[in-house]
Amino acid sequence: xxPTSAAEDPRIRARIVAAFATIYLVWGSTFLAxxxxxxxxxxxxxxxxxxLLAGSLLALVALTLRERFPRRVLEWRWMVLFSLLMITFSNxxxxxxxxxxxxxxGALLAASSAIWIAxxxxxxxxxxxxxxxxxxxVLLGCIGVLLIVWPRGAQPAGQxxxxxxxxxxxxxxxxxxxxxxxxxxxxGPIAFNAVMMLLGGTWLVLGGVAxxxxxxxxxxxxxxxxxxxxxxxxxxxxxxxxxWLLKRVPADRVGTFAYVNPAVAAVLxxxxxxxxxxxxxxxxxxxxxxxxxxxxxxx
Numbered sequence: 001x002x003p004t005s006a007a008e009d010p011r012i013r014a015r016i017v018a019a020f021a022t023i024y025l026v027w028g029s030t031f032l033a034x035x036x037x038x039x040x041x042x043x044x045x046x047x048x049x050x051x052l053l054a055g056s057l058l059a060l061v062a063l064t065l066r067e068r069f070p071r072r073v074l075e076w077r078w079m080v081l082f083s084l085l086m087i088t089f090s091n092x093x094x095x096x097x098x099x100x101x102x103x104x105x106g107a108l109l110a111a112s113s114a115i116w117i118a119x120x121x122x123x124x125x126x127x128x129x130x131x132x133x134x135x136x137x138v139l140l141g142c143i144g145v146l147l148i149v150w151p152r153g154a155q156p157a158g159q160x161x162x163x164x165x166x167x168x169x170x171x172x173x174x175x176x177x178x179x180x181x182x183x184x185x186x187x188g189p190i191a192f193n194a195v196m197m198l199l200g201g202t203w204l205v206l207g208g209v210a211x212x213x214x215x216x217x218x219x220x221x222x223x224x225x226x227x228x229x230x231x232x233x234x235x236x237x238x239x240x241x242x243x244w245l246l247k248r249v250p251a252d253r254v255g256t257f258a259y260v261n262p263a264v265a266a267v268l269x270x271x272x273x274x275x276x277x278x279x280x281x282x283x284x285x286x287x288x289x290x291x292x293x294x295x296x297x298x299x
Contacts, residue, residue: 016249019241023257028264030234031103031110032272033226038099040223042213047095048204050227051087054235055197058190067188070195075185079195085176087200092207093169097162104269107262109166114141116174117255123178137294140287141259147284170258177255181246189247193239259288 037046062069070076098106118138185192208214245254263285 012248016245019245020257022241023238023245023254024260025264026233026238027257028107028261029268030230030238031098031107031261031265032268033230033234034095034098035103035106037223037226037230038095040220041218041227042208042216043096043099044092044204044208044211045213045217046223046227047092048201048206048208050231051091051197051201051204051235053201053228053231054239055194055199055201057232057236058194058197058240062188062191062194065188065190067191068186069191070185070187075187078183078185079187079192079199082176082180082192083196083199083203085172085179087196088203088207090169090173090176091200092204093165093172097165097169100162101166102269103273104262104266105163106166107265108146109163110170111142111258111262113170113173114138114255114258116171117177117251117258120174120178121181121251121255133294137256137291140291140294141256142291144259144263144284144287144289144291147280147287174255177246177251180243181251189243190240193236193243197235197239256291259291263288 070079094106094110101109115138118134187195242254242257266285
């Protein structure tokens with residue numbers, strides 16, 4: 001289905017709006033949930049069990065709906081690649097880094113995924129170049145994100161490696177996003193996410209066991225609650241909405257979630273963790289939303 005024509009179809013426009021709201025709001029809250037979770041549970045096991053739970057839930061739904069699962073060897077090869085790019089490397093590296101990087105700063109660095117998606121989105125058979133209006137929106141989005149986290153000040157030199165890890169995780173996500181957009185796999189959308197999460201969660205759990213996390217695992221209520229929230233909403237619901245959007249809306253517009261997420265993360269950090277929310281951050285949120293509007297809205 002052509003993304004542009006799909007977005008113009010009034011029959012699915014409301015679903016597109018609902019899907020955007022899901023990835024904007026739910027994924028914006030995941031920075032807080034991950035930050036809480038990794039303070040109580042080892043990161044790789046925490047992330048791996050999150051995706052195993054989410055994948056199991058989606059697999060049940062896909063089986064109920066009789067969606068097609070991977071069958072051919074080539075399809076399984078693609079699924080392994082997607083699980084590594086969009087779960088193990090992307091989420092795994094980000095989860096590990098959020099042990100040491102504040103959630104607001106993690107949200108700022110995650111905004112780089114929108115830039116990668118917009119740039120890489122011009123490549124391939126379904127590529128589309130950014131317009132001048134879209135480029136202006138990208139720039140405004142970056143400026144707004146910087147304003148949101150500016151009061152935090154400079155981080156110690158030791159943070160550089162963890163910041164770079166988050167940036168690498170975002171590049172991995174962007175590459176997976178564009179490959180999925182251009183793929184023609186005859187796999188049901190829910191079944192696709194189920195298999196991807198089950199595979200990716202397995203790699204993360206194996207990584208946690210291999211790095212000695214198992215003896216540090218404890219059934220702590222706060223960490224378990226964060227894991228369940230991330231599994232049901234941050235993974236099962238939001239990943240499905242994201243993959244559905246990629247087949248109907250240009251990738252650079254879908255990637256604008258990375259601009260809104262920091263605003264949501266800043267508000268939740270203020271409300272839940274008592275983080276400061278100054279006037280400069282509020283201005284930054286307005287600039288972010290303006291940038292998103294320029295990229296996503298029609299004339």
